Amino acid sequence: MKVLIPSPLLSYTGKSEVDASGATLTELLADLDHQYPGLRFRVINEQDQIRPHMRFFINGEQVFDLAHPLRTTDAVYLVQALSGG
Amino acid sequence: MARIIKKAATRKKSLPKKPVRKKQSTTVRAKSATRRVIVLVATRKGAWLLHGDAARKTWRVDGPHFLGHIINHLVLDPRDGRTLLAAAKTGHLGPTIFRSADRGRTWKEATKPPAFEKPADGADAKMPARAVDHTFWLTPCHANEPNVWYAGTSPQGLFRSEDGGDTWQPFSCINDDPQYRAWMGSVQDSTPDGPKLHSIIVDPRDPAHLYFAMSGGGVHESVDGGRSFTTLIAGMEVVGGFDAANVAFHDPHCVRLCPSNPDRLYQQNHCGIYRIDRPSNQWVRIGKNMPKRVGDIGFPMVVHPRDADTAWVFPMDGQTVWPRTSPDGKPAAYVTRNGGKRWQRLDVGLPDSQAWWTVKRQAMTADAHDPVGLYFGTTSGELWMSRDEGKRWTCIARNLPEIYAVESAEVR
Numbered sequence: 498m499k500v501l502i503p504s505p506l507l508s509y510t511g512k513s514e515v516d517a518s519g520a521t522l523t524e525l526l527a528d529l530d531h532q533y534p535g536l537r538f539r540v541i542n543e544q545d546q547i548r549p550h551m552r553f554f555i556n557g558e559q560v561f562d563l564a565h566p567l568r569t570t571d572a573v574y575l576v577q578a579l580s581g582g
Numbered sequence: 583m584a585r586i587i588k589k590a591a592t593r594k595k596s597l598p599k600k601p602v603r604k605k606q607s608t609t610v611r612a613k614s615a616t617r618r619v620i621v622l623v624a625t626r627k628g629a630w631l632l633h634g635d636a637a638r639k640t641w642r643v644d645g646p647h648f649l650g651h652i653i654n655h656l657v658l659d660p661r662d663g664r665t666l667l668a669a670a671k672t673g674h675l676g677p678t679i680f681r682s683a684d685r686g687r688t689w690k691e692a693t694k695p696p697a698f699e700k701p702a703d704g705a706d707a708k709m710p711a712r713a714v715d716h717t718f719w720l721t722p723c724h725a726n727e728p729n730v731w732y733a734g735t736s737p738q739g740l741f742r743s744e745d746g747g748d749t750w751q752p753f754s755c756i757n758d759d760p761q762y763r764a765w766m767g768s769v770q771d772s773t774p775d776g777p778k779l780h781s782i783i784v785d786p787r788d789p790a791h792l793y794f795a796m797s798g799g800g801v802h803e804s805v806d807g808g809r810s811f812t813t814l815i816a817g818m819e820v821v822g823g824f825d826a827a828n829v830a831f832h833d834p835h836c837v838r839l840c841p842s843n844p845d846r847l848y849q850q851n852h853c854g855i856y857r858i859d860r861p862s863n864q865w866v867r868i869g870k871n872m873p874k875r876v877g878d879i880g881f882p883m884v885v886h887p888r889d890a891d892t893a894w895v896f897p898m899d900g901q902t903v904w905p906r907t908s909p910d911g912k913p914a915a916y917v918t919r920n921g922g923k924r925w926q927r928l929d930v931g932l933p934d935s936q937a938w939w940t941v942k943r944q945a946m947t948a949d950a951h952d953p954v955g956l957y958f959g960t961t962s963g964e965l966w967m968s969r970d971e972g973k974r975w976t977c978i979a980r981n982l983p984e985i986y987a988v989e990s991a992e993v994r
Contacts, residue, residue, distance in 0.1 A: 505674050535691045539675035542713035543697035550674040577674045
């Protein structure tokens with residue numbers, strides 16, 4: 498599936514849209530980290546919580562549960578939350 | 583301070599159980615006359631390296647590195663003179679460590695940055711899971727332990743790497759110990775940018791002899807390589823009305839060990855300036871000898887590389903609401919040449935009024951030249967240095983972001 502990458506993570510992916518796979522967000526992040534080592538820890542902390550300023554949108558809906566199921570046709574947006582001036 | 587150390591120059595281990603009180607300061611000579619100084623500047627928006635000429639008069643600026651990253655500490659490994667570690671995060675992304683094996687020409691991210699363990703099943707609910715917000719402090723280990731590093735984090739945690747900073751393991755005996763967690767307090771008890779584990783010190787005579795400090799949470803010592811720690815707070819004062827016997831109330835800001843006499847340490851604390859001479863366990867408040875109108879509150883503490891009687895501080899205004907600015911807007915360093923009995927103001931070249939910046943705990947350091955060069959970075963993004971141990975100051979860079987840490991390294 499297509500995953501949109503925010504600008505702070507372009508140093509890992511080199512492009513703003515990448516292909517990755519997984520039956521859940523957890524699996525998707527594992528695949529992203531396999532392709533782009535180190536990316537996951539910048540987004541998810543060691544307690545498997547989404548870091549404060551990062552957000553996931555799937556087909557336009559915000560998702561907070563990393564166990565959320567995914568389909569190959571889903572569009573996943575990893576977003577840098579607007580926070581602060 | 584980070585100097586290149588050769589294995590042959592280190593002493594055999596002798597300290598752990600009964601530290602030897604042997605003053606060496608008069609026998610250690612400067613060996614750095616042919617070495618160049620690199621000043622490593624970590625800021626709120628990136629890192630810079632300033633390469634000095636042999637006379638320390640002109641400086642070549644290399645940077646920014648990691649523009650936009652919050653760099654809390656940038657340290658050159660004195661054991662090889664090439665490896666740099668940078669403690670980084672951004673406003674949005676989690677923390678990490680970047681490593682360079684060529685003094686900053688190229689960088690590679692750590693495979694496993696410092697991170698706390700997940701709580702064990704059935705863990706005490708009073709000890710909630712924690713996540714590292716940022717790595718705050720980096721210390722290369724002993725000359726005889728190449729590739730070993732220590733890291734201190736916020737929230738407070740102690741970590742160790744044995745592969746040059748690529749992968750990091752937590753010290754569970756500190757990070758997950760109920761007593762230590764109680765002493766660390768909560769984020770509500772912390773300094774404005776989060777509670778810090780800092781001042782990780784390795785005895786140059788023995789890699790198993792360690793110190794670290796927590797803001798808040800006191801000073802701690804290990805003589806068995808970190809398998810166990812004991813507190814070292816006797817003589818340290820706390821804010822009026824609180825119990826000095828309670829470790830949680832102690833707020834060391836910066837602790838430094840004297841390279842020329844590793845039995846002597848100096849400390850800048852929330853409640854004054856202290857010295858301790860091991861094997862005594864008693865800190866002595868030498869800051870009471872500072873001028874009363876200035877006081878003895880501040881963050882950085884700098885020791886002389888060859889004279890254990892000499893140390894520098896940079897006082898700040900810690901009255902009322904803690905403005906954290908230079909007292910009266912008149913910045914100055916102070917030096918003692920006799921272990922804290924007397925202090926001398928050093929402000930020649932610094933602004934004489936309306937300068938409302940200050941110097942953070944990691945943002946002042948010394949090189950190993952003779953005379954010693956001193957360096958400090960300000961909260962307003964200026965980098966100052968003195969080639970004569972503080973007699974005269976010169977601004978060597980300005981308009982940088984807020985400076986968080988300054989280290990000096992000496993290279994050939």
